[in-house]
Amino acid sequence: MTVLFDGVASGMLLFLISVGLSVTLGLMNFVNLAHGAFAMLGGYVCVLLLSRLSVPFLVTLPIVVVVCAGVGVVLERTLYRRLYGASHLDQVLFSIGLVFMSVSTAFYFFGAQQQPLQLPDYLRGQLPIPGVDIGVYRLFLIVLGLAIAAGLQWMLTRTRFGAELRAAVDNRRAARGLGINVDRVFSLAFALGSALAGLGGALGVETLGLDPEFAVKYIVYFLIVVAVGGSGNILGSLYASLIIGVTDVVGKYYLPQVGAFFIYAVMVVTLVFRPQGLFGRGAAK
């Protein structure tokens, strides 16, 4: 039971870090491999606030969201916007260039070592439920993840902004014709994706650590989630993350010799039988 809980928590963290990429890739069709850099930014902002300014952990989170959203908007307006029409490969080249720059910048300002992060006491330890070991922080991650998934899904399907975004993605010209300010919608969506990345990064520091290589280390993981879940599908990302998290953790508990194979095998098998991901739309390019 505990192992299952841990798997769900693991999947939830994966979801939190990856969902932003699902937004930018799936909804805006932009291959933004610098997603990890935004996550790293979120992590560093959180650590800075926590250790240098003694801001309580929970208060750092909304600040991280705002900062990352802000940076996202600025970069989108100045740089990303020029590449919406570019080929996916050019987008890859561009975003990796950004990643290199961000890794070096983080290295310059913070050094190569791991950043210390002390969670507040009420988020540490375990809940005294007999028979199952429920880590408090993991529970927090699960709750937060579910809330965000629900919030995002609601926003996409029930709000005007969500409708405008989906329209702009399906047919940009028609959307413009309807009076939708596509530029503004995309800016906001990108800001959202960056904010989510930053939040995920900040939440992940506790388990994943934080150093300048963060931006690069986890690219593979979020790509896996987005590929398996089907890009652009929030719930798809959630289910994919959970499946991956649970398979990984349960696999490592019962068959540790197989280790990291599980995640990759799951991904390859899924994609071979369902190339668009488990919940993706048709053969999208």
Place this chain on the structure above:
Amino acid sequence: MTAHSATAQARSAHGVDLRPFQRDSRWQPAEFAFWLLPVVAWFAFPENLPFLTQIAITGLFALSLDLILGYAGIVSLGHAAFFGLGAYAAGILARNGMGDPLLGLAAAALLAAAAGFVTSFLVLRGADLTRLMVTLGVSLMLYEAANKLTAFTGGVDGLQDIEIKPLLGLFTFDIYGHTGYIYCVVVLFALFWIARHLVHSPFGLELRGIRLNAMRMPALGAPVNRRLVAVYTIGAAYAGVAGALLTQTTAFVSIDVLSFPRSAELLLILVLGGTGSLYGALLGTIVFMVAHHLLADINPQYWQFWLGLLLVLVVLFAREGIMGGLRRLATAFRARKSAETSQ
């Protein structure tokens, strides 16, 4: 421009004008100039031969990716799998007494081609992202396997005690890299020549058709899947040869040959140079590696920043990489020239 008499025969049985294709497949003067570069480099940079050898090897590796990506449109983030297989094949053979370089190349090509053939079925379907992740997944699994089979591969510590016999029994691989350089450049040129021939052949044209519109090709009688499998296998074989060259010139195999960063860096190099032209792969390699080398010498700690900046600038100002930029320059130049002459 009256070459009518010679090329007047350049019409197929169905009366299609084949001249543009023949023109394409003839060697341009710029190409001859390009292939003088390795020769010039030998004399201009005699103390940098190990580095230049690396450029040749990576150039071949990039070429192999261009075949599958630039011509057939298969986006791969796991091409290092074949590179690594070739490297280990050559390394393991050499470790067990069979260190003849050409034998190593042949073995590497065969092993990599076999692996390419077997995994090609995984990349037949799916969009860009799917193929990216499937190829990545395969290479990551290979990496894990190499890590586990430490007795075989040396694991993270690397495969050592590799003894490479002299090339053709005469030329030993020395610390200056003389033999290694000439060997790698010759292999690169030979394989490039074959690749060039291939992409200008009907097979190559079919590949380009597949990349542009795979759904239409069967209507033209082109068996899409078979062509994809074929080019993927060839691309894998080329990558395997590049890997073997690396092993033979460095007498070492790191597990990194199978790693994700190696595949990712290769993709960067190819996109930087421009896909679909073969020369883009080579130019991209030269620019990327020289930039990296110079920047790292100037600043061993923060060179990555400047390299990243270079990539960003290239994308912002030169879409489709260096070859794209060059093509635009050439068109602009020709336009200006014809504007001048028509006055």
Place this chain on the structure above:
Amino acid sequence: MQLNKTLAIAALALGATAPSFAADPVKIGLVLPMSGPFAAYGKQIEHGVKLYLATHGDTFGGRKVELIVKDDSPGTSGDVSKRLAQELVVKDKVDILAGFGLTPSALAVAPVSAEAKIPMVVMNAATSIITTKSPYLVRTSHTLPQDTAPIATWAAKNNIKKVYTLVSDFGPGHDAETQFKKTFTAAGGEIVGEVRVPVKNPDFAPYLQKIKDTKPEAVFLFMPPGAETIAFMKGFADRGLAAAGIRIIATGDLTDEDVLDATGDPALGVYTSFHYSEVHKSPENKTYTDAYAKAYPKDRPNFMSVAGYDGMQLIAEVLKKTGGSTDAEKFIAAAKGMSWVSPRGKITIDPETRDIVQTVYIRKVEKVGGKLQNVEFDQIPDVKDPGKQ
């Protein structure tokens, strides 16, 4: 023809026999991971190297020292390291090769040292076989078996009978596991479980849970210092394993000064065996740590910086003995058997293996003056590398 080989040998012979004393600077080529995932290693080693030059002057045996640093990022690609070493030898004409943050880097470059007859000083890579790959290779860092065996012996002697081993699934991890099992079971202990975790492992939950369910008396750990060690330690405390009385024993990599602060309180009470601690009580260490704190106030001195420092001391002492000659045979002859007191304690270069012989200490993590430190309370002097025996 054999022309290439003849030319090469002639050039090297000319270079080797030309008197390289007097005003010629002694060029030391440092091959280190200065960027990428192991940048922290390169940084610390470089700190130690530069600190030695700053505190002892940069003239060795009458010759000025010239450092050339090359970044072999990522550090695990032997082919990159080898190419850089070749450049250093052929183009920059270095007299000595040094550095080497990781094993593949050292293993790939050793043949260059052997072929070109250039002395090579390994300042970090810790696999036993490295010293056998070139007759001109000396090591001033440590070997993994050297640091692993003592904690195994100590554990067996201190009432720890059942141990669960957890190591990173790669070469050094396998070596540590093998050495620990060998020494521990020979001393009468029992291994109740073992696991190898992937080197990049974002989540330790399943492994920690398994350990909790197995209920050993202690867990033996080996992981390269970094994000994983911190995550493991935090998880260990969080999940209640510490509270359940399970102890952690490990090599000092786990409580490396570089990661100790980021690990935080979960590191308290961990027992390790290692060859250097920042709070090692000796006048040499006091001088060293004071100088380090002044030069690099944002970092803490650790075993890698000491190895860099000692490596430079070795070169300085050898050049003093040879009168400035960096001829490989003379260099090694002078280095063999050399012994001095380094900031870590007494160290000797084993004349038979050219590897380092040093004291290994048993330490416990405690808070000293508000900072987490590895406090030494026992020691085993003159430990040779058990990996070669």
